[in-house]
């Protein structure tokens with residue numbers, strides 16, 4: 001496969017705008033640097049990754065991703081309440097923020113804060129976009145071969161090299 005075509009072991013730069021079914025913009029890269037990701041490792045939602053395979057710089061595409069190829073279906077039992085004292089006292093907890101909690105097996109589970117007061121923190125195990133159909137407008141800006149280090153880490157490194165806390169990097173889409 002030519003090197004400037006999106007496939008395994010390539011790093012893709014793209015601009016995207018994400019809208020929901022109602023047409024509201026949920027997120028866009030248009031006022032930022034393009035998003036860079038390592039293709040084929042699940043850094044972005046599966047439905048979008050699949051649609052991008054084989055595309056080259058300059059390609060523009062509109063992709064509609066159903067929940068099962070996006071952030072999954074919404075689990076109606078995903079909402080759970082925890083005593084505030086289970087969390088560090090000095091941690092500011094606000095609706096909309098993401099918190100990683102450990103389940104009984106010690107697995108790290110990402111949660112989103114629905115509500116918090118002095119006594120109770122209500123968390124949702126669902127990604128905020130779970131159950132949503134995602135409408136992406138995407139423009140492929142650049143495609144390059146991934147470096148050995150990127151392949152080893154399983155994610156793209158920015159144009160300025162390796163400047164991240166390894167556990168801290170999370171794709172937005």
Ligand code: ZN
Nearest residue numbers: 153157162166
């Ligand atoms: Zn890395």
